[in-house]
Amino acid sequence: MPNRPSALVLAVASALAAPAAVATDQVLHCGRLFDSRDARLLDARSVLVADGRIEAVREGHVEVPGADTIDLRGHTCMPGWIDLHVHLASESSPQSYSEGFRLDPEDYAFRSVGYAERTLLAGFTSVRDLGGEVVLSLRDAVNQGLVRGPRIWAAGKSIATTGGHADPTNGINARLAHLQGPPGPTEGVVNSVDDARQAVRQRYKDGSDVIKITATGGVLSYARSGDAPQFTVEEVRSVVDTARDYGYRVAAHAHGKEGMRRAIEGGVATIEHGTYMDEEIFRLMKRHGTWYVPTIYAGRFVAEKAQVEGYFPPLVRPKAAAIGALIQDTFGRAYAAGVPIAFGTDMGVGPHGDNAREFLYMVEAGMPAAAALQAATFNAAEVLGSDEVGILETGRHADVVAVPGDPVADIGAVMQVDFVMKGGVVHRAPGERPRP
Structure with a gap:
């Protein structure tokens, strides 16, 4: 019979093989x-x-x-804490619209470093950035320890339709538009299910962590409508199905009811803002398990600034006044209806580092403080699909x-x-x- 190793030899071998405490x-x-x-x-x-x-x-x-x-x-x-809706590359000001013509990506990148640090020091150790190409590099710099900031799940360029909330050519004159050419899926502008599929694959190529679509018009974009639907259900499904291939979840900016309905039925993970939700949308969200990220802070901020002459362009000002003031009431009704809620501010609309004020607005609208804290921790981690944060x-x-x-x-x-x-x-x- 072959010699068997002694108990001492087995114990030593086991100790060497086991990871050190x-x-x-x-x-x-x-x-x-x-x-x-x-x-x-x-x-x-x-x-x-x-x-x-x-x-x-x-x-x-x-x-x-x-x-x-x-x-x-x-x-x-x-x-x-986890903020599921930030824009670390920018911060609202009366100069925001003209700066797009004067600043380079490097300028936004340097600004984002300070915004990221402010966010971290305010207690937000994780964020989901829903639009801003330079944030992909900011995320990498944070992960490499080059700058201080939260953990970042970055969408990169949001996906829109022509003239939609995230069309980068909105508001520019015809000569500049001609020089640039019509944006397509690479630039995040889609007009078919095939375009939608290509846009998601481009975000994968760019290194995004999450996909964001603008399912309706928006408040701050240079366009007339703040709530009209801007995707078909089929286009949304194309985005969601392609995103699933790459392990992505899809967030949908949406103010209007019809755009929300299409986004929810198309399978998005979250509805951002949700201004004109009603009982029908509440039921639909609960049926599909769609999370609501309310961004009350942004609504209150733009409604306040709409009263300041010259802060917003004339095309934007009425939208800010009409839509912004409604979000807190919508949130209160959504909570009472049992819609699943996770924390998000849309910070970058307001000043970075003031994110925690959203908690106060949530409680003011009727949510218990413990539930608001849970929305920014356990619930937000569920939205991210992460088992490493939130608890x-x-x-x-x-x-x-x-x-x-x-x-x-x-x-x-x-x-x-x-x-x-x-x-x-x-x-x-x-x-x-x-x-x-």
Whole structure:
């Protein structure tokens, strides 16, 4: 019989083959912890972090020899917040429309670096950027550690129809339009199911993480209608089916009811804005499992700026006044109807870094604070299709935001972010003022 290895040899071999245990790097002593899965506050917890991920969450405040201890006993710890609708390459101003003729992509790219850092320091450790070509490079720079910013799921160029909300030639004169030529699927403008398929494949080639279509007119585009449907159901289905081939989910900008209906029946994952939803659309969204990303902040911002002479062009101003003011009421009715809701602001319309104000508007419209926090954590991670963010559980990214006090009792606490950790790296420590 052949010689059998001894028990000692087997034990040594097994130890060599097993991965080495990762030592705990940090321990967060949290006064409270928000359980985003069940939308409830837990009492004192310790979050153990190892190699950028959550090693464990334990009751009480435990001591781990050799680990850095961060005292958050006067704070509520939450999963890093997720904003599902941002535009990190730009920020609204009265000069926004003329800047498109003067600025180069590099100018927008440099601006985006500051906007990304502001967003991270405000507590948003993950975002879905729904339109902006330079953000694909910003995402890569963040991932490489070259600049500070949140985790970015980037759409790149939004997909529109001719004259639609994301047609890049809207508002330019005939001479410039002739020089540029009519935009097509490469530029994100489609007019058939074949075009739609090609546009998605181009986004794959560009390196996008998600697909965004503009299913209706929009408020800020240089075009008359803010709510007319701009895709057929067949075109939407072509986008969705092709996107599925590449593992993409599709977000649909939509204000008008008919455009929403077509987008939902075409299979999109989310409806953004949703201004003119009614009971029929609520039922349709629940039947199809379509998420609603409300962007109340953007609606209130544009309605306010519509009152400022010269802030918007004359073609845009009436749309901003009429549509923007309605979104918060729509949100309240959608929540009461049981529509699945996830957090999104459309930041870039308003100033980056003010994203958390959306929580206040959600609660003001009738959503309980715990549900609003869940919308920006567990629900938003579900929309992204990610099992690495949105919950403080073992194995997830160590993305943590903390605020003084109890945001479930007083949602205003979200405006006092005092601690931000992303992937185990502390970007904002208690008492530290962010850079201007």
